Amino acid sequence: MTEPLSQSVYPVTREEGAETEVILAAIVDNEPGVLARVVGLISARGYNIESLTVAETDVEKHASRITIVTRGTPAKIDQIKLQLGRLVPVRRVIDVTNEADALERELALIKVVGAGEERIESMRLAEIFRARPIDTTHSSFVFEITGARDKINAFIDLMRPLGLKEISRTGVLSIRRGVESD
Amino acid sequence: MSAQTAEQLKQAPPPRAQARPVLKSGADLLLDALEEQGVEVIFGYPGGAVLPIYDALFRRDTIRHVLVRHEQGAVHAAEGYARSTGKAGVVLVTSGPGATNAVTGLADALLDSIPIVCITGQVARPLIGTDAFQECDTVGITRSCTKYNYLVPSAHKLATIVHEAFHIARNGRPGPVVVDIPKDVQFEEALYTARADAQKRNCIVKPPVNSFQIEQIVDLMRHAHRPVIYTGGGVINSGRAASEALRALARETGFPVTSTLMGLGAFPASDPQWLGMLGMHGSFEANSAMHDCDLMIAVGARFDDRVTGRLDAFSPGSKKVHIDIDPSSINKNVRVDFGVVGDCAEVLDALVEEWRRRNAQEDYEFARTRSWRSRINEWRAKKSFGYERAQNAIKPQYAIERLFALTRGRDVYVTTEVGQHQMWAAQHFHFDQPNRWMTSGGLGTMGYGLPAAIGVQAAHPDALVIDIAGDASVQMTMQEMSTAVQHELPVKIFILNNAYLGMVRQWQELLHGGRYSHSYSASLPDFVKLAEAYGGVGIRAETPDELDAKIMEMIEVRRPVLFDCVVTQEENVFPMIPSGAAHNEMLFGGHHVTGDEVSDEGKALV
Numbered sequence: 001m002t003e004p005l006s007q008s009v010y011p012v013t014r015e016e017g018a019e020t021e022v023i024l025a026a027i028v029d030n031e032p033g034v035l036a037r038v039v040g041l042i043s044a045r046g047y048n049i050e051s052l053t054v055a056e057t058d059v060e061k062h063a064s065r066i067t068i069v070t071r072g073t074p075a076k077i078d079q080i081k082l083q084l085g086r087l088v089p090v091r092r093v094i095d096v097t098n099e100a101d102a103l104e105r106e107l108a109l110i111k112v113v114g115a116g117e118e119r120i121e122s123m124r125l126a127e128i129f130r131a132r133p134i135d136t137t138h139s140s141f142v143f144e145i146t147g148a149r150d151k152i153n154a155f156i157d158l159m160r161p162l163g164l165k166e167i168s169r170t171g172v173l174s175i176r177r178g179v180e181s182d
Numbered sequence: 183m184s185a186q187t188a189e190q191l192k193q194a195p196p197p198r199a200q201a202r203p204v205l206k207s208g209a210d211l212l213l214d215a216l217e218e219q220g221v222e223v224i225f226g227y228p229g230g231a232v233l234p235i236y237d238a239l240f241r242r243d244t245i246r247h248v249l250v251r252h253e254q255g256a257v258h259a260a261e262g263y264a265r266s267t268g269k270a271g272v273v274l275v276t277s278g279p280g281a282t283n284a285v286t287g288l289a290d291a292l293l294d295s296i297p298i299v300c301i302t303g304q305v306a307r308p309l310i311g312t313d314a315f316q317e318c319d320t321v322g323i324t325r326s327c328t329k330y331n332y333l334v335p336s337a338h339k340l341a342t343i344v345h346e347a348f349h350i351a352r353n354g355r356p357g358p359v360v361v362d363i364p365k366d367v368q369f370e371e372a373l374y375t376a377r378a379d380a381q382k383r384n385c386i387v388k389p390p391v392n393s394f395q396i397e398q399i400v401d402l403m404r405h406a407h408r409p410v411i412y413t414g415g416g417v418i419n420s421g422r423a424a425s426e427a428l429r430a431l432a433r434e435t436g437f438p439v440t441s442t443l444m445g446l447g448a449f450p451a452s453d454p455q456w457l458g459m460l461g462m463h464g465s466f467e468a469n470s471a472m473h474d475c476d477l478m479i480a481v482g483a484r485f486d487d488r489v490t491g492r493l494d495a496f497s498p499g500s501k502k503v504h505i506d507i508d509p510s511s512i513n514k515n516v517r518v519d520f521g522v523v524g525d526c527a528e529v530l531d532a533l534v535e536e537w538r539r540r541n542a543q544e545d546y547e548f549a550r551t552r553s554w555r556s557r558i559n560e561w562r563a564k565k566s567f568g569y570e571r572a573q574n575a576i577k578p579q580y581a582i583e584r585l586f587a588l589t590r591g592r593d594v595y596v597t598t599e600v601g602q603h604q605m606w607a608a609q610h611f612h613f614d615q616p617n618r619w620m621t622s623g624g625l626g627t628m629g630y631g632l633p634a635a636i637g638v639q640a641a642h643p644d645a646l647v648i649d650i651a652g653d654a655s656v657q658m659t660m661q662e663m664s665t666a667v668q669h670e671l672p673v674k675i676f677i678l679n680n681a682y683l684g685m686v687r688q689w690q691e692l693l694h695g696g697r698y699s700h701s702y703s704a705s706l707p708d709f710v711k712l713a714e715a716y717g718g719v720g721i722r723a724e725t726p727d728e729l730d731a732k733i734m735e736m737i738e739v740r741r742p743v744l745f746d747c748v749v750t751q752e753e754n755v756f757p758m759i760p761s762g763a764a765h766n767e768m769l770f771g772g773h774h775v776t777g778d779e780v781s782d783e784g785k786a787l788v
Contacts, residue, residue, distance in 0.1 A: 029383075032333070037325060044326055075513065082510035088330040088350060088383060 021050070021071050023096040023104060023174050024081065027182065029089040030056045030064040037087050038066055047072065047080050051106075051171035063091070069172050094182050101177040107170045108152045113140045114163030122162040129155045140165070205371040208337035208363065209238035212301065215344035217244050218377050221272050223263060223640050224248070225256040229276025230316055231303025234368035248640055248669050251661035253280050255633035257287020257358075258659070261296045262637030265620045266595055268421055270297040270351050271637065277303045278316030281362075282323060286627060289327035291358040293624025294444060295419055297351040298358035299344070304333065306366035320362045329357030334364065337372035345380035354388065355508040356419055388507070389523050391532045399479075399503050399520055400536045404546060406477035408500075408554040409437045412460065415444030415623065416482015416506060418616045420526035424448070425616045427530035428481065434537050436548060438558055440468035442483050443608055444623040451612035457558070458567070461489040462759050463605040466566035466768060467558055469757075472497050473765035474557075480504045482526045485515040486624070495764030505529045566757045567609045569771050576726050578603065578678045578749040582610040582650065585676060588733050593645040595638045597621065599631040599655030602684035605755045607650040629658030632675055636662055639671040646674070646737060653679040653706055663716040666742040674736050674743045680751045681706055688754045713744035722746040 028034050035054055042049055050069040057065045070080060077095075084093045096102045110131070112122045115138075122141060126133065131145035145155055149172060156167060176182055206214070212235060216224070223246045228236045239247060250256040253275045260271025275284050281302045291298045305314040321333045330350050332343050340363065347359040403409060411432065417424045425448045432439050432455050439449045440457040449456055458465030460472055469491075472478065478500045483489070485504075490496045493515065502518040504511070505526060512521035522529055540546070569579045582603075596611055597620040598604040604621055613619050620638060622630035631649040639647040649656075656677055666673050678684075686701040710720030719739050723732040723746070736743045756771035 033321060033325070036322070040326055075517070079510065079514060082512075086508065086510050 017074050019071050019073055020077070021069065021097075022077050023102075023172055024068045024070065024084070025094040025096050025174055025182065026066045026068065026084055027091045027094070028064050028066055028087075029091065030062045031089055034064065034089045035066070037089065038068075038084065041083055041087065042068070042070070042080070045079075045083060047076070051169070053171035053173055067096075067172055067174055092182075096174040099176060102174050103177055104148050104172055104174050105146055106149055106152055106172050107144065107146045108156070109134075109168040110143045110145065110156065110159060110164065111140060111166040112143065112159050112163045113165045115139055118162045122159060125155070125158050125162075131155060203373045206374060207234065207238065208334075208340050208368040208370050208372065209234040211337060211340045211372060211374055212344060212363065212368070213238050213242065213245065214374050215341045215377075216272065219345070219348045220269070221245055224272045224274050225250055225259040225263070225637065225640075226274030226301075227251075227253050227256060227276065227280060229278075229280050229303060231277035231305060231365045232274060232280075232301075232363075232368075234365065235274065235301070235303070235363075246640075247274075248636070248665065248671075250633065250636075250665050252659065253283035254286050254629070255636070255659050255662045255665065257284050257291065257298065257300065258627070258630050258633035259637035259640070259662075259665075260298050260300075261287065261291050261294070261630075262597060262620050262634030263641045264291075264296050264298060264637075265418070265634075266617050266638040267641045268617060270299055270348055270356075273298060273300040275300070275302055276316065277305055277320065277365075278318045280316075281320040281360075282318060285323060285327055286625075288324055288358045288360065290622055290625040290627045290630065292327050292329065294622065295356050295415060296358065297356035299347050299351050300328075300358060300360045302360055302362045303368075304362045304364040307364045308366070310364065320360065324360045327358075328360050329355075331360035331362065333362045334367050337367050337370035340367065340372065341375040342380040345375070345377045346383060349382055355416075355511075388525055391524055391528050392522070393532070393536075395520065395522055396529075396532045396536050399522070400533060400540060402477055402501055402503070402520075403435060403437075403479070403533075403537070404540060405550075406501075407550055408471075408475045409435070409477040409479070409551065410457070410471045410475040411437050411439045412441070412472065412478055412480045412483055413439060413445045413448055414442040414481065414483025416484075417441075417445050417448040417526050418482075420482060420507075422616065424482070424525075424527035424530060427527050427534060429453075430534045431530055431537070434534060434541075435546075436551065436555075437479075438471060438555075440464070440471065442486065442489055442623070443604075443621060445483065446608060446619045447613035447616045450614040452614055457562075459608050461486075462491070462761075463609065463755050463757065464489075464759075465562075465609075466564050466757055466770075467561035469759065469765040469768060470561045471558055475500045478502045480506075480518070481530065482506060484508075484511045487515070490516060491759045491767075492762055492764045495766075497765070564770075566768070566770060569753070569756075572726070572750060574725060575750045576723065576729055576747060578606050578680065578747075578753055579610055580726065581676075581678060581723075581729065581747050581749060582606050584729055585648070585650070585733055586611045588730060589646060589648070589737065592737075593642070594618065595620070595635075595642060595645055595647045597631040597634040597638060597647070597649045599649070599651045599658075600626045600628045600685075601652045601655055602680075602688065602753070602755050603650055603652040603655075603678040605685075606678070609755075611650070628652075628655040630655075632656060632659050632673070633662045633665075635673040635675070636666055636669075636671050639666075639673050640669070643671075647672075648674045648676055651675050651677045652684060653677055653681060653709075654683045654703060657707075660712070663713070663718055663742060663744065667717040670741075672740050672742055674745060676736070676745045677709060677747060678749050679706070679709070679746050680749050680753070682751060684753075685755070687752075691754065692758075692760065709744045709746035713742075716742070716744075718742040718744060720744050720746065722748065724748045 264271035460468035713720030
């Protein structure tokens with residue numbers, strides 16, 4: 001006797017493992033519509049996007065770098081990488097999270113509105129996190145902070161009870177350490 | 183313009199590529215590029231935004247133009263042309279509705295991996311984005327139903343883009359490419375860029391064959407007790423060489439071969455190792471072999487849901503090898519043990535070579551698969567495609583059987599629409615050669631077969647091209663009958679007329695308690711009169727006695743024929759793996775249907 005099979009008829013039936021978060025970098029030809037192709041593929045196939053950044057990185061070679069933070073099971077992540085790799089203007093896809101020697105940075109602008117002791121406390125914490133105030137009024141700060149996402153998330157959590165008003169984030173950027181390049 | 187001056191214009195010497203570079207209009211550059219790419223036929227429909235191209239086409243007779251009646255038909259015709267020749271099909275349509283009408287065909291070509299280059303007109307550059315007359319965002323609309331698409335920015339880039347479009351459409355996993363050309367670019371003058379000078383994007387990966395991997399796979403093959411080769415459309419797409427290599431591999435190893443709907447013809451159906459088509463309406467022996475095998479070699483197939491049935495019960499005890507040109511197909515639906523990214527022909531050749539090399543070292547123990555072969559023969563004895571004959575009415579399966587029998591030995595190409603007739607055609611019409619069977623497998627487009635047959639006939643003027651059709655499907659692109667008459671393309675439209683949307687009716691019977699919601703065509707046209715109205719030939723057969731003579735009449739006529747084959751209305755396609763079931767849970771013909779064959783979860787699937 002074999003053990004009873006799952007009653008589900010939907011395709012997600014194999015042992016797929018836990019979901020993880022990955023950072024993918026796609027080096028693409030900088031041409032009209034390339035971002036739409038990447039974003040369209042991700043939404044059409046039902047993948048998540050947690051953040052996405054894009055800018056031209058090599059004017060001579062017409063190359064842009066798109067950095068995507070996404071979640072999924074290992075099988076799904078493999079599919080995302082392969083599907084991205086199929087797109088004509090995508091030159092290559094790098095799984096940054098798999099590279100032990102990758103750096104990850106994000107920049108955030110954070111507006112905190114408050115007065116008195118809370119305002120002083122926010123400034124004190126900002127110093128600890130090396131966040132710079134780039135705009136000040138008598139009742140508000142705008143802090144600029146860079147770092148890995150964890151650090152930014154921690155700073156945001158600390159600002160929350162101190163009058164956090166608005167957040168603007170760039171999304172994750174990544175690059176390899178050392179002399180090697182992607 | 184009088185007919186005479188038109189004739190004179192036609193006879194004016196066509197502009198030839200000269201040694202000294204000359205400025206030409208974008209429209210001429212386009213046609214130069216198409217000529218250099220070896221294009222012989224274009225399927226198209228003129229309109230405002232492509233008039234300069236049609237004007238340039240008028241002045242040369244190097245490329246034949248087939249005027250369709252609807253742009254969807256143009257793309258399907260190009261698909262038929264491409265699939266029957268192995269070349270890229272070319273489509274020319276106008277902006278706005280021309281482009282949107284082509285979308286169904288493009289999506290069809292994408293899912294079936296058919297090389298198509300579709301030229302669309304676009305409003306002039308200054309008008310783009312102004313909601314101009316017949317403007318639509320063609321590149322945006324077709325982005326997700328093409329392999330790649332372009333909006334041509336200037337005449338200077340036009341030739342390069344066309345060359346690249348053909349390169350992308352043909353290479354790697356083939357697919358449709360759209361080239362959207364603004365009307366002012368068609369007038370703008372620029373220099374031609376030859377194919378050899380055109381940029382080629384490094385977008386097509388065709389990795390070399392990994393000999394270590396080949397050795398490992400051959401190891402598995404030589405030790406397998408219950409092997410099966412599962413082939414798909416990729417073997418056809420890869421070209422004649424892939425079919426030859428597949429046949430050689432099967433001959434060397436003695437392994438049984440099954441195929442998807444898309445791959446029929448790659449392996450000869452008359453071969454004793456042939457198991458028949460697999461999948462939802464595949465043969466008992468093919469599906470049982472897939473379920474019970476210990477080694478599955480998938481070649482150019484993509485583990486589609488019509489093939490796998492319930493995934494968690496799919497071939498539970500087998501090691502799986504998957505050979506595909508598209509890396510994203512491997513491990514997409516089914517996790518495999520060996521993924522080989524490569525061209526089917528090259529990989530199969532390498533397997534044959536390695537197999538022979540091993541044979542030189544040690545004898546292959548053919549007896550290893552003896553009990554497997556006898557089990558397959560037991561399954562085969564069930565004759566799962568069998569059906570009950572009728573005395574006074576034509577059974578649809580019988581009609582296909584007779585059609586097959588009476589066309590044997592001829593140069594036959596078959597296209598189909600989508601539905602019951604398509605499955606009966608796949609079950610009862612047999613193919614010994616690739617590129618002879620054109621059907622909409624992935625997208626399942628009703629209305630595919632008639633225009634596709636026109637495309638096939640345009641490529642093979644002397645062949646017998648038959649569209650096996652259903653009465654519902656054929657009406658979706660019926661207007662292309664007019665195309666066939668105008669261009670003297672004597673396609674034979676063989677309609678299995680059961681007055682139902684047969685496959686819908688079958689599912690309603692099996693899944694929805696026999697409530698035939700809107701699946702009966704209460705007012706069908708008289709197909710014989712319809713054929714005559716179009717200037718074609720109409721033939722009707724209503725009894726088994728007259729069927730053979732009527733089919734022969736159809737074959738002999740050198741004009742387009744609508745054949746109204748009146749068949750029994752309530753026939754179902756069997757065998758059938760109901761949705762949500764596994765390969766070894768098939769339903770067979772003569773089965774008493776209770777209306778609750780499918781679990782509630784299964785009903786949610788299509």
